[in-house]
Amino acid sequence: MPPNLTGYYRFVSQENMDSYLRALDINVVLRKLVCLLKPDKEIIHTGNHMVIRTITSLRDYVMDFDLGVQFEEDLGPVDGRKCQTTVCWEGDQLVCEQLGEKRNRGWRHWLEGDQLHLVRRGPAQLAKSQL
Template identity: 65%
Template sequence: MPPNLTGYYRFVSQKNMEDYLQALNISMPLRKIALLLKPDKEIDHQGNHMIVKTLSTFRNYVLEFEVGVEFEEDLSIMDGRKCQTTLDMPPARATS
């Protein structure tokens, strides 16, 4: 069984984020704002149901989904887009 990811995660660092945002065609002004943010994540993981809260001084964002089930992700707070998203968990690691 995959690990339970419930917890509060503090932002530590980002690498190549501007290149990533540019590849997604995010506008330059929005990229600059995003690079200034240091968002934390609060995750509530119950079985296959997950709620991921992105918390920042600019705006908070809540993503709620079932693992492995496609859903429409509304990115209107970022750039006005909507996309079909499926999030899966990595398989559990074997322990010896």
């Protein structure tokens, strides 16, 4: 049975974010801004439904979805793109695959103790965060 990720997770660290954003063709100003942010996460996990709220000092980003069901994700606040997104479990890891303009894009979340880990996947780049 996969873990229940419900909780509030405070930002600890991130690695390789600038390279990841550069591979996604994010402009230099937005890349620098994103690298300065220290996003927290709030997750509400009820059965097969999840709400993941990424909280920053500038704006929040909310994903509201059912596990295993593809939906259109509007990444306008992040990078101006839309994609078809599916989130499901692979063992104890929550895995997101985003299909659209950029290939091989998505992320993985998993718990180690009380810390939530996040690895973002983009075109030939990875970015890691610890919350």
